[in-house]
Amino acid sequence: MLFNSFDFVFFFLIVGCITLLLNRMRKVQVRNAFLLLSSYIFYGSFNICFLSILLFITIVTYIGGLCLNKVSNKKLLTGFVVILSLLPLFTFKYSYFLLYEALRLPLAPDWTAGLILPVGISFFTFQALTYTIDLYRGKIECCKNIIDYSLFVSFFPTVLSGPIEKARNLMPQLKKPQSVSLNDVMTGVGFFAWGLFKKTVIADRLSQYVDWAYSSAEYVSGGTLALAVVFYSIQIYCDFSGYSDMAIGTARCIGIRLSNNFNFPYFSTKIKDFWRKWHISLTSWFTEYVYFSLGGNRVKMKARWIFNISMVFLLSGIWHGAAWNFLLWGVIHAMLYLSEYAVGLHKKEHRYMNLLQKSIAGCCVFLLVSFAWVFFRIDDISTIFMVFSKIASASLFDVMPGASTMTFAINLLLLILFGGCEIIMYRNREDGDAVMSRDTTALYGWICSLLLMTALFGCSNNSFVYFQF
């Protein structure tokens, strides 16, 4: 039941209406029980067996939370709960890679090869851990109501691909009735329509070109591969931020405000800024629970700070997948981040740059990030090097249009349109929320235009890039 499917639309129409009704009647417990059941149905629609993993994580962290209030050695218990919660993630995602590829153990068990990664496991595991760690740090209070807590872990808009909500943001909202106005609902629909547009009109169309170019990298020109590199950067942004917008919109329709996950990352003029604006919920998770735990920048030795930064990026790479290319992607970003510090670029304030400087810096950051995405997209190192050698040796203007010149031309026009929309939103320094809630007629017009454009130009590859993580 993907967000961009009719099944989901029907599902959400029913769930949304009943939730709003229960909200209005101020029956919070009934609403939460209903939302929990709906979330399990939603998650179970992908594979009913995966529900057991979700339940396991929920129960472990819930019981861990209850016990944390009672034991004296909180640190030990927190460590135990964290390890136990990470066990399914480690088993399903990393056991095969670690045993066969990293350690090359000859007697490693065969069953690890056949494991199917439960969808969203990295997201809901990390979301549940925010509760355990925040509880240990005394930032939140223990949640004794198992329905409220289970809903926090499995809340259907976020369970598959985030945003990874912190317990201190989402749980208080789930504990009280939300007043939802028509404008809230329409703002949610606006977010959803914009996400749907990004996903089906931009990401899925570009994915056809990217898949074709990379799958026939041996035969296509260097210019074509260079374009595929740029297209993939846009594809992954539109795919993931589109999903996040749909999640935010869905939650908003029932009165829940999720945190923003993207803030125009490709307009960054520094790598440091890029990481403040890309997949914000994951970056802030790693910052708060890994980087700060390691000492952050309040360490005496510079080497220790470099280690802390590198560790965060390496873990971020591994979080995305158990493969060497993801690790390499993390290493590249760590190097870019540290290089920026080494040459002092991080000090250059964005507001003191003129338009030309900003444009040049922005293009450089975009190209560097796009370069790194190649390692993210292609899992075969020899193909990666072939792609770069062809790009370096060929004329950049020798671009092949792919399966159809018409499709290629439409894609370029849509990219210009999308780029224009992003620039307008960015220049006005408004987040989606502000844009959506300004003028009712303009909002409805915006929604209708997006839906018409999606109907005319949309296509679907029936998956989201970040589902694999």
Add this chain to the structure above:
Amino acid sequence: MRKTIASLLIVSIAALLVDYLSDRVMLHGVNAFYGLDQHSKILLVGHSHLMLATDKERMEKELNTTVSKYTREGVNVYDRKVMVHQYLSSAYSDSLKICLYGVDLCTFTGKELSQNSYMLFYPFMDNAVIDDYIKGCSPATDYWLHKLLRVSRYNDDGIKGAAARGWRKDWSNRKNGVVDIPTYKKKLLNGDERHIEVEPELIAEFTKTIKMLTDRGVKVVLVNTPTLDLLNEYEPKKYEMVVDWFTQFASNHENVEYWDFNPEYSSRHELFHDRLHLNAKGQQVITTEIIDKLQSEL
């Protein structure tokens, strides 16, 4: 609240209007491209094989008549029956004399053909014949989405391309490349080629289509425009069996002819864009042949 509802209503009506007008504009282009908005003496029905092998404009000019070229990428025998039915049920069919029906070695091979080619017919959903066909093929949600939201009927870029070319009156074959023989030979050596099958259900559909035309007094010409000799020789026995079947069918049916351009042109590799499709040069050669043959028929 009243203001909000009024805004919602106004915007919805405006969106529906935009949707309807966009549909009209694109449908006009699509109809013009396929010649579905004109009284024609000649109707061409087939897939990309016949599409790239015939020059409609030249045929119209040199035969001094109107030609409807209703050829679409990937249409199978079922789709072609619907296409013929669509044209015959239209107000433009009264002038129809000859139908050139494209055939090839894989006409009766259903495997590996597109299972969702019905989507190509979404623009014509207002036509009862097409509406019934789509209703039978597509999931209910897809059917109703395309029924209600007209622009969604054009979400295939091929259809948008047809609409644009219809408005521009552009029927040219833009395939100027020549087939890469060494690569294709390698592909054949790897056994990476479609196998010829003869499926009785497809034969039955084909026979019904031809009957539909001949019952209306329309002469049917089964046109086998050339395919690359290497492809034809991949499974020689099966290939001959299919060709014999068409020859036999034509001789057994009144008002049906079979034209096969393979013996003369399949070895002229410079005429091919790929193993199945002719390039612009090949198109001109075959169009000349077809025009010559049609001169005596009209």
